[in-house]
Amino acid sequence: KTSSNPADAAMGRIAQGTKALIEGGQDKIFHHTFETLPGEKLQKTFVCYLSTSSGPVIGTLFLSTSRLAFCSDNPLCYSPQPGQQSWSYYK
Numbered sequence: 001k002t003s004s005n006p007a008d009a010a011m012g013r014i015a016q017g018t019k020a021l022i023e024g025g026q027d028k029i030f031h032h033t034f035e036t037l038p039g040e041k042l043q044k045t046f047v048c049y050l051s052t053s054s055g056p057v058i059g060t061l062f063l064s065t066s067r068l069a070f071c072s073d074n075p076l077c078y079s080p081q082p083g084q085q086s087w088s089y090y091k
Helices: 006-023 026-033
Strands: 042-052 055-064 068-072 076-078 086-088
Touching (some): 042 068
Antiparallel strands (some): 055 068
């Protein structure tokens, strides 16, 4: 969920920090979310909104020794076939 309301954005950041604490840190989230190369190390993470054709998507930008990757904070709904709905994280 995205919002132009600063209070909603702040609550989103708190939720993301809580997730990182529960899962053992951003490094573990990165290695669990993406297939990593041998020796690849996470260097930095950034909270950001990715602009898409259907609107902004809030998530985390991961900078590693091998790549730049993005994953949304929440799964997004899409229609793989007419009349069918599925949910997936935006990567």
